[in-house]
Amino acid sequence: MNQPIVFIDGDQGTTGLQIHARLSGRTDLRLLTLPDVDRKDTQRRAEAINAADIAILCLPDEPAREAVRTIKNPSVRVIDASSAHRTQAGWVYGLPELDVGQAERIAHAKRVSNPGCYPTGAIALLWPLVKAGLVPADYPVAVHAVSGYSGGGRAGVDLYEKPGSVAGPAFQVYGLGLSHKHTPEIQHHAGLSQRPTFVPSYGAFRQGIVLTIPLQLRLMPSGVTAKLLHERLQHHYDGSTHVQVMSPDWAAATTQLDPEALNGSNDLRLAVFSNEEHGQVLLTAVFDNLGKGASGAAMQNLDLMLQTI
Incomplete structure (x- = not known):
């Protein structure tokens, strides 16, 4: 052959x-x-x-x-x-x-x-929930993400690693014109009817991403809870080789997310954090921008x- x-x-x-x-x-x-x-x-x-x-x-x-x-x-x-x-x-x-x-x-x-690297995490979190009607298609979605500097391509790597270069900034937020080229991709494949707000940033580490999407339960359909959101994500990715949906117990015990945790892999780790007293939920994704991204x-x-x- x-x-x-x-x-x-x-x-x-x-x-x-x-x-x-x-x-x-x-x-x-x-x-x-x-x-x-x-x-x-x-x-x-x-x-x-x-x-x-x-x-x-x-x-x-x-x-x-x-x-x-x-x-x-x-x-x-x-x-x-x-x-x-x-x-x-x-x-x-x-x-x-x-x-x-x-x-x-x-x-x-x-x-x-x-x-795209950022859309991988955003769409993986949003689409199953929008499709199920748990997150309204017109929800005012805001996506915040920090990537390793390799997300900037060769220029980003050279800024931090090229011999003789001045040390790059510890953290930088960019895309402040709210016109990042990944935004239409997120809207389209997440099934959103309104353009999301997307705020990207780079940290002083080579690779890895932490992406977060905050949700207010008061803006969601009646009866939607963090538990229900988690169950929908778990069901959607049941049996998936590369997508991990972390348990509510894991989320309750976790106080920090490491953007480099899955570096070198093609895995995507999703989780649902919540504060029941205030009716707030945080959807999170961790993955390697040079791997799954x-x-x-x-x-x-x-x-x-x-x-x-």
């Missing part, structure tokens, strides 16, 4: 390097790479994409769109790690745990858009797609 050919376009970026490292030891596929001199050669890149069974695009948005436009071979399948196609018709959203049948849709898809998710989608070649 011929080995499927996988080409990574943009394998020198933060995500591309990690995917390349994960694939380099695999014997069930053939990894197509370009020499350094050809990495920016549009024609050579187009030839490589069209020679692949699956092309993984680890590029900025517009170069990713351009790469897709160069595809002439109808057999080529694509995983796009950029945000260029995450809400576009004809592309399957690459979050296998999103719904029943989503993994199967990814496995047979020609075009898969890898989720990027290269790990791409690998999960790739393995699904390889099943159908």
Whole structure:
């Protein structure tokens, strides 16, 4: 049996390097790479994409769109790690745990858009609850998240790690214009009818994410409790390999969340914290922005797609 050919376009970026490292030891596929001199050669890149069974695009948005436009071979399948196609018709959203049948849709898809790192946590928390009617679609959702500085790509890593660089800030909030490119993705795939407020930030650690979504029970449908929200998440992800829904006892005993707790894994840890006296709930997600939020998710989608070649 011929080995499927996988080409990574943009394998020198933060995500591309990690995917390349994960694939380099695999014997069930053939990894197509370009020499350094050809990495920016549009024609050579187009030839490589069209020679692949699956092309993984680890590029900025517009170069990713351009790469897709160069595809002439109808057999080529694509995983796009950029945000260029995450809400576009004809592309399957690459979050296998999103719904029943989503993994199967990814496995047979020609075009898969890898989720963004922050949206992975936000959508994983919100969609099951919105779908069940526990969180209204028009709820004034606010998403707060802090990521390791690798979330800023090569520039973010260089700021903290490049020899001779001045130490980067301990903490920085950005996206203050409330127009971060992940916001439409969160709204679309979480089933929200109103645009959420999304406030991202970076900490002085390399990788990992803590994401939080506060909820006021007085704004929820009658009868909704923290216990009910937890039960819905638990039911939605029952049997999932990579999504952990922590128990109410775990949440009650937990006083801090470590953004680096799941680094190096493709796991996503969800929890529901609450204060019954004040009628407040906090939905939380912890995961690796370079794992489940990027290269790990791409690998999960790739393995699904390889099943159908």
